[in-house]
Amino acid sequence: MAKTTAPPEPTRPLRRDAQRNRDALLAAASDAFAREGLDASLEAIARQAGLAIGTLYRHFPTRFDLVQQAYGEKLQAWLDAAEASAAAADAWQGFGGYLETLCELQADDSGMNDLASMHLPLPDFVAGKLRRIRDLTQAIVDNAHEQGTLRPDVTRQDLAFVIWAHSRIAAATRDVAPEAWRRHLHLMLDAFRAGHTSTLPVPPMTQAQVDQAMINLGSANSPAD
Secondary structure (H helix, E strand, O other), X not given: OOOOOOOOOOOOOOOHHHHHHHXXXXXXXXXXXXXXXXXXXXXXXXXXXXXXXXHHHHHOOOHHHHHHHHOHHHHHHHHHHHHHHHOOOOHHHHHHHHHHHHHHHHXXXXXXXXXXXXXXXXXXXXXXXXXXXXXXXXXXXXXXXXXXXXXXXXXXHHHHHHHHHHHHHHHHHOOOOOOHHHHHHHHHHHHHEOOOOXXXXXXXXXXXXXXXXXXXXXXXXXXXO
């Protein structure tokens, strides 16, 4: 897959019909990815848009070019939330608010769950944003430790448990009790808060272990172009 370092922009304005096709493909992709995850059928996306698969590939040469465009706004919202939370004067409010915003972005969107929980062969521009989000997440954790509100044995890597658990809870309850994930999140936040804590039975995962787990998740759900 070809790598890109910035969102691909047309070198000249698209013809009106071409722009209409592109918009229809993005709308269909956003809907399909949200319902089915990033391995949603590209052929089905093209059909939903009322177009041929060749038209899709002319606009988006790879699946992840399409993902990059479909999730641009949500990725920016995630990055904005991380930046705001890292700068929060009340580090605990920043920590909890950041996790709640991330879970909100994931709650009704299986594709966003995939982006947050897996390692995928993403374009450089998207991967760069995710690296920046990772750095800001570390700052959010460090700030809460410095203010003494986050239990000292919690690491940034432990937050992967929230993301993984949330993806399954959201999928199970989306059509039954769509706000149920908030109860789980706040139970988890109570567990993360400094105070009456017990010694954890095993050490935190290393970043290499978290990365491998995310690779395993991505491999198990590897979409084909």
